[in-house]
Amino acid sequence: MQTLNLNGYALPILGLGTWKSTPGEVYEAVKAAIEIGYRHIDCAAIYGNEKEVGKAINECIKAGLVKRDELWITSKLWNNMHGNENVVPALQKTLNDLQLEYLDLYLIHWPIAQKKMFVAATRASHFLSLQEQPIANTWEGMEQAVEQGLTKTIGVSNFSVKKLKDLMTVARIKPSLNQVEVHPYFQQDELVNYCHNNNIQVMAYSPLGSADRPKSFKAADEPVLLEDPIIAKLADKVNATPAQVILAWNLHRGISVIPKSVNTARLQQNLDALQVKLKPADMEVLKMIDKNRRYVDGKFWVVPEGPYTLENLWDE
Numbered sequence: 001m002q003t004l005n006l007n008g009y010a011l012p013i014l015g016l017g018t019w020k021s022t023p024g025e026v027y028e029a030v031k032a033a034i035e036i037g038y039r040h041i042d043c044a045a046i047y048g049n050e051k052e053v054g055k056a057i058n059e060c061i062k063a064g065l066v067k068r069d070e071l072w073i074t075s076k077l078w079n080n081m082h083g084n085e086n087v088v089p090a091l092q093k094t095l096n097d098l099q100l101e102y103l104d105l106y107l108i109h110w111p112i113a114q115k116k117m118f119v120a121a122t123r124a125s126h127f128l129s130l131q132e133q134p135i136a137n138t139w140e141g142m143e144q145a146v147e148q149g150l151t152k153t154i155g156v157s158n159f160s161v162k163k164l165k166d167l168m169t170v171a172r173i174k175p176s177l178n179q180v181e182v183h184p185y186f187q188q189d190e191l192v193n194y195c196h197n198n199n200i201q202v203m204a205y206s207p208l209g210s211a212d213r214p215k216s217f218k219a220a221d222e223p224v225l226l227e228d229p230i231i232a233k234l235a236d237k238v239n240a241t242p243a244q245v246i247l248a249w250n251l252h253r254g255i256s257v258i259p260k261s262v263n264t265a266r267l268q269q270n271l272d273a274l275q276v277k278l279k280p281a282d283m284e285v286l287k288m289i290d291k292n293r294r295y296v297d298g299k300f301w302v303v304p305e306g307p308y309t310l311e312n313l314w315d316e
Contacts, residue, residue: 004201006153006176015040017260029262030056042258044076054098076109087141106151129307136170143173160315161194179203184286185293203256210295240276247273
């Protein structure tokens with residue numbers, strides 16, 4: 001499998017996402033994925049399923065299907081554990097849940113800070129502003145995690161160019177990756193180019209449009225990426241499914257993708273996207289369908305009198 005270089009470590013470019021995977025399903029999905037050749041699993045504490053993911057990984061290792069050093073395991077620091085004193089304890093809990101001694105990549109999940117006692121934040125009093133809890137302070141904890149051998153690499157998620165620039169000025173260990181929403185309807189050229197020009201890899205979440213995300217995240221009139229007629233026509237041309245074309249588009253840009261599925265046939269189809277070849281003309285066709293359309297728009301962080309707005313979240 002093609003890999004991306006993260007500070008000398010090889011990240012498999014296609015992995016399995018575990019957001020929205022329910023108990024029971026995620027265990028089977030991770031086992032099936034590893035059995036058919038996945039070596040990259042994306043996790044997060046807030047997904048609430050890391051114990052099941054860890055059980056599946058551990059059983060695959062014990063069965064001799066894979067060695068730990070052949071796997072790439074990512075997890076993320078949740079918003080209520082920002083602050084340099086909280087990062088290592090949060091990561092240690094994740095490692096305990098995953099039954100691992102180290103992660104390959106640990107990310108700050110959102111540039112959003114919450115008070116420690118509130119896992120879910122729904123009102124202004126649950127949040128801390130980034131002036132009260134600066135990203136730079138949390139990043140010190142991330143660096144400590146690397147220095148203690150708890151994770152090989154560190155990065156961020158949902159960071160804008162501005163937030164990356166601010167972090168780069170204070171970081172002793174530079175962020176190695178930014179996990180953000182990227183797909184043909186939301187191509188993020190400026191952000192992707194900045195990252196690639198500054199030795200920061202990009203990992204695309206919701207690369208297929210996340211049609212199964214919670215209803216509260218959806219708009220009534222939102223376009224369905226997988227039903228786009230231009231993508232369907234191109235899929236017929238290259239003898240692939242629309243999902244494979246969408247994944248291949250990101251892969252051709254040098255962007256890692258982590259599609260979620262609990263269906264074994266779809267897991268294989270997603271993995272087979274690695275074999276889909278798109279010509280420069282095909283990439284140009286897909287470039288034309290950009291709608292600048294986020295599916296995960298961050299509105300859930302905007303509450304009355306709270307410190308976060310869409311403008312200061314995305315810096316747009």
